[in-house]
Amino acid sequence: SFLGFSVVSAADPLPSWNDGKTKQSVIAFVEKVTKEGSPEFVPADRRIATFDNDGTLWAEQPLYFQLIYAIDKVKEMAPQHPEWKKKEPFASIIRGDTGKALAGGKPALIQLLAATHSGMTGEEFQGSVRKWLATARHPVTNKLYTEMVYQPMLELLSYLRANGFKTFIVSGGGIDFLRAFAEDTYGIPPEQVVGSSLKARYEVRDGKPVIVKLPEVNLIDDKAGKPVGIYQHIGRRPIFAAGNSDGDFEMLQWTTAGGGPRFGLLVHHTDPKREWAYDRDSPIGRLDKALEAAPKEGWTVVDMKDDWKVIFPWGNR
């Protein structure tokens, strides 16, 4: 190119993606559905794109960040709960033995979440999450958790929005937790965040109306719960869905089984040096069934090592 820079790359909407089949398939899809008059044109109001969060938009190792929040919160709340010293999973967390706390499995997890995610108002909870996100540091990179986002995925979100897509998060994570940072971090407003949720109650406390988070599950927005969450919140089928684990299988299946052009994207964690490498055997972000299904279903698999020039906005770990 003339004078040593490329006019094409200056206009590249996905500069952190390496040239190749993956990037080309994303761009070809967007160009096809936005080309007026073409048989595959999709009107802007139907350009719904849904993104998983953990492992798709931000990292999820060594533990889901929301779980790290809950653990930090237990430590912070411990002085007000002397009874926790003799009660699992709290006792192990207070002693600093996270492994033992989580060995209690789902019942332990539910106790942990009930203690740290309910009983307060929605505004109090979000305030607590925002405060944590402003200062807590990732145990491996020492970055803020909101810096642990994938630069190529931020570019993909912007690229889709620039082409008339409405972007949503559809995550197994807690809806209130996500809403505390999704707008600043991803440009996704609260009303475009779908997540797991607790039931809530409206009440007037000391003359002031509040929403109180109850210790009772409303929706588990994971696996078959994802299409249900999409149906309840969005009310129409996405034409584009991105995930990274078997928890996204049904969302991708539901999305790509619709008529007309559809796109399913799986982020495969293949880079042990710059991020982490894991799939079939990982307790976090297990990717097995969906990876197996991808070629047959026509889903595009992102190979993080080969397809992404850079992982995080600040570089690589």
Next chain:
Amino acid sequence: SFLGFSVVSAADPLPSWNDGKTKQSVIAFVEKVTKEGSPEFVPADRRIATFDNDGTLWAEQPLYFQLIYAIDKVKEMAPQHPEWKKKEPFASIIRGDTGKALAGGKPALIQLLAATHSGMTGEEFQGSVRKWLATARHPVTNKLYTEMVYQPMLELLSYLRANGFKTFIVSGGGIDFLRAFAEDTYGIPPEQVVGSSLKARYEVRDGKPVIVKLPEVNLIDDKAGKPVGIYQHIGRRPIFAAGNSDGDFEMLQWTTAGGGPRFGLLVHHTDPKREWAYDRDSPIGRLDKALEAAPKEGWTVVDMKDDWKVIFPWGNR
């Protein structure tokens, strides 16, 4: 005015509203929150406006239209359900005695809704509603139900959107029923509709993924359920809310108790000639507690008879 038309009225964003205190208060609010640099300026992403539907955006007499749909549906389904001839409330509906069917109260209503609103897929249900809306006629005006909308409220929705507001429906009516017409009728897309909902299940039927509506309540989006529905779906507090009955009390309370500029609007049905007149004693759209609270809470009450030049897009009944 020169040549018999008014330049002012040509630019009037609410031409079907009579000049007066009500119209002025709406315009003053919108001008205030959109004026950059003013102390009451609200950034566009926080300009959330929520609207009740029945009796606020469209009529609700002589019966909620969704209930008329359910009754028509029972008649259509009756040949496949010979057992209904001996079972209330179906038997009375089939005989044409709606009054007796509805005398069964809430249990009768729940049976009616379960039979007509669940057991099919979401797409099948919406298809059925669309088909009904395309042909069914209002028993008094003989208009399509989607023609029974209030022209001044359509103008208000457009006016708010032109000023950067995001408009939502927050209705006690069924979310899937509303989503079948809200986009075409009000310009409100499915993802901005909040309503009462049933639980749903994702499953693969004959190799095809579907969402099945279950006969189990997920959310009753009425009274204290409205702020909860807003919290779960939208995730932030509106700055503008409009309703017409005591079912909207909590939504208006929640909305107007927030900090900064807030607007609560109540549509009062005061015109027996052009529409219907009812409030405290009406079984449908009962307006008592909220009307009492309006002056104290600073809510603006629309007097349909005095404040609206025209009721429906096609005129008045």
